[in-house]
Amino acid sequence: MPQYVLRDLVSTTGDLAALPTTVVRLLDLLKDQTCAADKVSVVLDQDAAMTANVLKLANSAFYGARGTVSTTRQALVLLGNRAVLTLAFAAGMVPVMRRNLVGYGIERDRFWTHSLNAAMAAGAVMARLEGPERSCEAFSAGLVHDIGMLALDSHLSANGMQLVPAFPLFNVCERERQALGFDHTEAGGLLAANWGFPSTLAVAITHHHRPWDAPAEQSLVAAVMVGDIVAQMAADGLQPEAWPEVLEFLAPRGLVGDDLRSLAESVIHEPEEMLARATRASGTPCPSLTPASIS
Numbered sequence: 001m002p003q004y005v006l007r008d009l010v011s012t013t014g015d016l017a018a019l020p021t022t023v024v025r026l027l028d029l030l031k032d033q034t035c036a037a038d039k040v041s042v043v044l045d046q047d048a049a050m051t052a053n054v055l056k057l058a059n060s061a062f063y064g065a066r067g068t069v070s071t072t073r074q075a076l077v078l079l080g081n082r083a084v085l086t087l088a089f090a091a092g093m094v095p096v097m098r099r100n101l102v103g104y105g106i107e108r109d110r111f112w113t114h115s116l117n118a119a120m121a122a123g124a125v126m127a128r129l130e131g132p133e134r135s136c137e138a139f140s141a142g143l144v145h146d147i148g149m150l151a152l153d154s155h156l157s158a159n160g161m162q163l164v165p166a167f168p169l170f171n172v173c174e175r176e177r178q179a180l181g182f183d184h185t186e187a188g189g190l191l192a193a194n195w196g197f198p199s200t201l202a203v204a205i206t207h208h209h210r211p212w213d214a215p216a217e218q219s220l221v222a223a224v225m226v227g228d229i230v231a232q233m234a235a236d237g238l239q240p241e242a243w244p245e246v247l248e249f250l251a252p253r254g255l256v257g258d259d260l261r262s263l264a265e266s267v268i269h270e271p272e273e274m275l276a277r278a279t280r281a282s283g284t285p286c287p288s289l290t291p292a293s294i295s
Helices: 003-011 021-030 037-044 048-058 072-079 081-097 108-130 132-143 147-158 173-180 184-195 199-207 218-236 244-253 257-269 271-278
Strands: none
Touching: 003 147, 003 184, 021 037, 021 081, 037 048, 037 072, 037 081, 048 072, 048 081, 072 081, 081 108, 081 132, 081 147, 108 132, 108 218, 108 257, 108 271, 132 199, 132 218, 132 271, 147 173, 147 184, 173 184, 184 199, 199 218, 218 244, 218 257, 257 271
């Protein structure tokens, strides 16, 4: 299918054509690496549901606040600007991403869990590859790495098409290209551009199955690729040896199969610690969060 048809498909995806206003404003802040607390506070204070979610996190026992945080400004002091911004973005994406993918035969909870687990693993890996300063960025990229499937699913379901489930379930690029002429990484890159995502996130979305082809940001793309694989390992009991080309790419970066296995175990058994590790913008110890709060 020609590229201009893909562009038309991505730009006419119903409720995916536009993001919620609050998420759009959060995206503008995500592009600012020195984002000030007052800017985050202004956006959150205009969205009661998102503010409630952030305050719930801030008042959890993991932070020791125990109900004493009543404003977003207090939450920003306790959690940090980037952590609050990242968690708010994740909360804002829930209604966009937590949906059934009829054309893929994937239920909404499976898709959301895969996305969130990939985000946590990507953030943890990025902290190791380049330092914790970019872990929040990798978390956000990992969360939205498969948004192209949302766009393609609208087309698949509208035309009564369903891709035979692949194994691993989320590695369906070849089947997409056979059926449509392109895959969800290409569609995701275009959708990210339409939504105004930071360019680094768009690169990660476009190349997360083949980071060695990425023109830039290879560490970020590699972290998202690892997040995607770890999420599949955690859900389906797969082993990293199923991706030999990936292991070869990761070896010079100091990551081996046992590292991926350890991440998968942490996603399964220590999700609170994983979420905390993935959303910190500094190397200081931090309390844990619960992924159940982002729902």
